[in-house]
Amino acid sequence: MRIAVCDDDRQEQEKFIEALHEWDPTRSPECFSDGDSLLKAARESPPFSIAFLDIYMPKENGVDIAVELRKISPETGIVFVTTSEEYAVDAFALNALHYLVKPVTANGIRDAFARLTKQQGRDRPTILITVKRGSRSIYLEEILSLQSADHRTEISLSDGELLSVWMPLGELEQQLDDRFLKIQRGMIVNMAYIDRMEPDGCTLRNGIHVLFSRKGRAAIRSAYDDYAFAHLSRRHSLRGGKR
Template structure:
């Protein structure tokens, strides 16, 4: 049976990472967990410990880092790694095993490291540090591609897509409306819609772009927003069908 443990070091709000450890040797699982805890990382760590591959796959967690053995009796660790990447596509998988012959298969599923037992405390610490660096690089990249950068004179502001409700045309500028702030930039609606994520943002009118994830409902020719956001924006006949389809798709995928 898999076990969940939370470990925190330091105070304040800490970034959370979920680490899975799976090996048919209880000693090996506890050893890796103890090594990580003794590192005093500035993260809230959610451990998922298991002694079979199936137990790890039965977890509902989305993993950041996973330590896997390969021959665990019930299922091959390579297959476990493949399944983990389906549910947690950004998971960093580290194989620690007693078998050299699976190395090629391990790297074919984009594993991060392949290590032969036994491993030392120093080795585990090095693996964790490298994995965290990779996690931070991935997060920085995702933040960059999931945000809008606004440049005005000497000021540059980066806004997460998730903070934007809608974008409005205003002469030669556009206004970016967030829950608590509004930002302006020199740009046309047509130029902007080419740059931002078309799965999230949709033209709903020649003068408006809507973030479909912020829509509460569409009534008549108006779009209403969630979270007591006290604005409505128009939706024109030209764009109504595609916006409704996008909204229904969003509701279906997030139900």
């Protein structure tokens, strides 16, 4: 995730970084003192996920910078930062994520990232997990399985990464959608990653074989059949629409 901060005052940049690290010390922003350097960096790949723009700078207006940034990277979430609420109407006319009044706080930054997660989730649903002293958003489509482990939950991702978070499985389950299926106590899998179904269990794409809960086998297989049929029908529908 690329984070941009544009403020002509170096001390203000440092205060922002301090507040950001108070919320999540793992995040490192790219700081710019003028709009031109920010826009130049915005043309690089990947695009900025979020940009914090000082609205009033001696030679520039953050709203004008935001207009140009929108043209380069419409997916970038914009947060305006200022000492005054004078430009609030202009800011939200650009569909800004948030409007922060200095001094920026860790809570304000946390709120901005929460709004970013909500905005992104409209197209690609995400799950928000707690890592160390901060948080991280993961696309549901990237999760292969979730499993309870003592007081933690281990999350296996499709790229092979394994995350161990201090969050109960039940809390995470509330953020999942209908592509996820509980196949035994303390174990939830993403049905999109089931490679092979068997009478007493299934094999995931990472090669792991998981047994079903004995009492729930019939219900589990029925839920998977419904899921598979729905997605097969959807694929046929999409193919038909392309003819």
